[in-house]
Amino acid sequence: MQTPHRSEFHDFATGEIAPWADRIDRDQHFPDTLIDKIAERGYLAPWLPREHGGRDFDSLTLGLLHEEMGSVCTSTRSLLTAHGMVAYSVSRWGNPTGRTELLRALASGKSIGAFALSEANVGSDAANPETAAQKIRGGYRLDGEKCWITFAQRADIILVLASLDGLPTAFIVRRENPGLTVEPINGMMGARGAMLARLCLDDCRVEETDMLGRPGFGFTMVASSALDLGRYSIAWGCAGLLRACLEATMDYTSVRRQFGTEISNHQLVAQKITQMITAQRNADLLCRHAASLREGKHHNAAQETMIAKYYASTAAMTAASDAVQLHGANGISGDFPVSRLFRDAKIMEIIEGSTQILETTIAGFAQPTIPHVARSRPEAVNE
């Protein structure tokens, strides 16, 4: 069942997206024509049921889509990730009033989503936003700023996490809201076509029905469950990026000759290739394991997804670094894709749970008494 979809995704990624990847990176712009093509294929929120405009993709099929997209263009995969997180949040926690219509708009591409969690002073400590929400008659008022928001330059529907009387709470803000200002962020190191923006919310008023979930559950349930999907998407995307590094390296080292032979025949080059091959296999296996658990609704699925993201993103960074190294001067020029892959890989180690946050969290799966967990248990501090 997966093979026909894999071919479909591969053909679309290589035929429609790959020819644009360098230009998207260079121009720091993602063209609407590509968004339209992605939407026409039903790739924006494909796990949604068909009655909501989706394609009923299971977890593995969704993963393969992100892997193929990630192998050619991280900015494209970023669109699917961010938009998917918003669509998931609406489907799971959205107010029943207008939810179906909104889901159809998100699935069709009529509306593009952005997930506004981060702020200038709020990164890993995402559960404590400085953006404030205040109850007013008929709805809520939002004030604050969000930063580093993927595809916010283009988004029509933005999920915003704010503090409502000290309780993290999620809201939907529409682009046309007069209290919302969008300021493009350019010059990012990688994923340069991901259309990042800063959001200024100044007396931004939303309806009561624009709340997702309930007060106090904006991070614990709404954002956390969406971030779980985001990590899953990025894990597969990194597996794809890693594969692209391997393929680029094989292409180059099999023709580049030094000292009378192709450089792939040199032992230290072969060592790097072997490490890349093994890492790609490992990333793929971890992603598939996460897919299996997610499909079975296993309660450990989120943990295994986190492990897959951690491994795939760090392995992709290592592979990209080695790929650049093996390309020599060509690797640090703009003429070969590996320099872009390197820059994109670095971003993946920072977003959706930085490497360091994941390392402390994953260690806690086995040892709940390590310091970072003990700190959250006041009675344990004095043990």
Next chain:
Amino acid sequence: MPDGLNVNAPADVRTTIRDYLIRVSRQSDLSDDHDIFGNGIVNSLFAVEIVCFIEEAFGITVVNDDLDIANFCSVDALTEFVGRKSAAA
């Protein structure tokens, strides 16, 4: 859903929930009234997992109206919540 689980028998539900929380928290002395959120045993990742667990184990769906910490804060609370949801289904 675990084989043979009778969601209409609170003892089964309570035991299943208690066993799960003890396993994931590694708190063998976890009492049924212990506040797992207030005492920092559960973080946001575990909160997502708990919801996933009770949905799959007991065949219920957590919706917006269920998002009240009083439904999830202890073995007692989760047992009562599952019982209410199952009865309403």
